[in-house]
Amino acid sequence: MTKIEKKKAPTLRFPEFTDDWEERKFADFIDVKSGKDYKHLNSGPIPVYGTGGYMLSVDRALSDIDAIGIGRKGTIDKPYLLKAPFWTVDTLFYAVPKQNIDLQFSLSIFKKINWKKFDESTGVPSLSKTVINSVGASVPCYEEQQKIGSFFKQLDKTIALHQRKLDLLKEQKKGYLQKMFPKNGEKVPELRFAGFADDWDVRKFGELYKKVNEKNDLSFGKDRVISVANMYFKDTGNIRSDDAYMKTYNIFRTGDIAFEGNRSKHFAYGRFVENTIGDGIVSHVFDVFRPIQQFDLNYWKYAIHNERVMGPILMTATTSSTMMTNLVAKDFLKRAILVPSYSEQETIGSFFKQLDDNIALHQRKLDLLKEQKKGFLQKMFV
Template sequence: MEEQRKSENALVPALRFEGFSDPWEQRRLGEVVDVRSGRDYKHLKPGLIPVYGTGGLMTYVNEALSKNEDAIGIGRKGTIDQPYKLYAPFWTVDTLFYAIPKIGIDIEFALSCFLRINWKAKDESTGLPSLSKSAINDTRILLPDAREQSRIGTLFSKLDSLIALHQRKHEKLKTVKQSLLEKMFPKEGEDVPEIRFEGFTDPWEQRRLGEICDEVTRRNPLSEAPVMMITAESGFIEQSERYSTDNAGESLQKYIVLRRGELAYNHGASKLRPFGSCFNLLADEARIPFVYHCFSLRSDCPAFTSLELNGGQVEDQLRTLVSSGARMDGLLNISFEEYQTVRLLLPSLDEQRQIAGLFAKLDSLIALHQRELDILKNLKQALLEKMFV
């Protein structure tokens, strides 16, 4: 009797809706969904039916593989570990299976099951990751009755809607920021921006960076300031956020001590910023890698200057400074002397501060939505672990 109780306990999730107590039953996915193959679409005419591949939406055609049955898309080749819901009518290419839930199976519950499975462990190729129908069909899951499936599926559907809503808000704010960056800074060959705060009419003045800054080279081996680094996405972050161990080692004594309002240019290429990125320090003090180009401004606003130094016109200038493919330990081959030749357009200090203040508020909003998005994603992951067996 005790062994039977232990066995039944192993077949129930840690967290359940009230009113459900029966053990879940083991099933093969082939008993739960009908896995079908995608097909080539090139013979079809343009239309309104979406065509999906492993990376998502590809194009639109005039015919559907599934006319009125929603399904779960799961990669056959390439990206095999990111299943997602397909809304009928749709077409899928031959690298994407589509799995239609059988009668009595809730699609949202089935999708949650798919999301929990380690599909990479079922990879049947030594090259490009691939899945077979049999690998999917033979995968075993535990299944509750239809009512409990529906309750769980509805919960995750609502969570997905919330996540999508916050994702849209987050992307919209990033789009607004990008649009304002384009309109609140003068275009190439002009000396006034398209959009300005009321009361500002004077043309912006051109200066080379070297005319308005001084290099920072201070070092202090006894400093206990946090060790920080620059990422293109987030600006200054503590090095421990990116590396689990002390990445500086003995070279820490050579690190530059930067103070609030001073700037650093990380001339390492990244996907987001192929010609490096520059940020001003918001913390009181930090130790940062000595390979960065560090400087202070004599009178201009650091937050404004970093915005302009990360802009497209400066990027165009940096592109001409970099010899093709030249690197030093993964860094762009741009010396501080060369970096100082970059030309900037500068308004009055008051206008600089107002522009910087606006973008600081936008960045705070973007960060807030990112945190809310992360909380929802973490909640979903925790529920996937607790509400399934």
């Protein structure tokens, strides 16, 4: 019986191309060049790139030809396009396509490969020219390369456009969070909706919230355990469910706030989060506070999580340890905060909710585009 050789072609292809792709080594179609030290150069208009991207600008170019940057040390799995003229440091190779090899097509091949599996080091990830040159890849005719390269170039432009829109929305939100809450010493915010003119009220937290220690009486199972860090119901797989353990949890009801003491660059004194996802339970290590009066949940979600608002308050109501901050509840309840009227709370809360919904929509679109690109990279290459 004659063995039928499998055709060397991708599963998804432009209809005008039917020939087999040719199996080649990177050395056959890419010239890998080394970066160099730039410290002897003067400042100028030529960008210098490292594994993390742009670093600074100098007065000389290492290359006047567009190329692909690929890490020699450190970040070895994030290849990216280098527009000439440019200079690269010695931790970043730059790969120049040889004759009849399309740059954008080559970039897509570089992005498709899992470079981490070629790591030669037991410490800092490393690649060598020898390893890169030895990697195999299937290559079509130049015309098909151009068509594929152009397709992915346009897809990357669309992804970059959505990323810029998303980044802009997030920056706008940061600006609104700064301007729609009063600064220290002020009684009204810098930016305000029409129809509201009264000063915000000064209220102690003890007038607004009470500390609660409502233990789980087994009315909540492990499917209602809430992650305070990210505010979602946890995966039940790794949660103990014996009665004694489940009784250690504190009940965390809708509208309650909980203090999380993990330090981060954004929340140096810990932070509060509000429960807007439904009644559940949290670990006993979290202090839980319940509102005494009616609040707009959307407004308080942003007010209570705004470091500019809460940072000065928490600075005087927490004690520090190496990795965590601990809330002194009696001190916290004595601290004061500015509070707008309920109708203004509703207006501000609705505004930020719509803004967050818009951000989430753009994030989903961006994630979908990135997933589609992954699929095309799988199906449009051999």
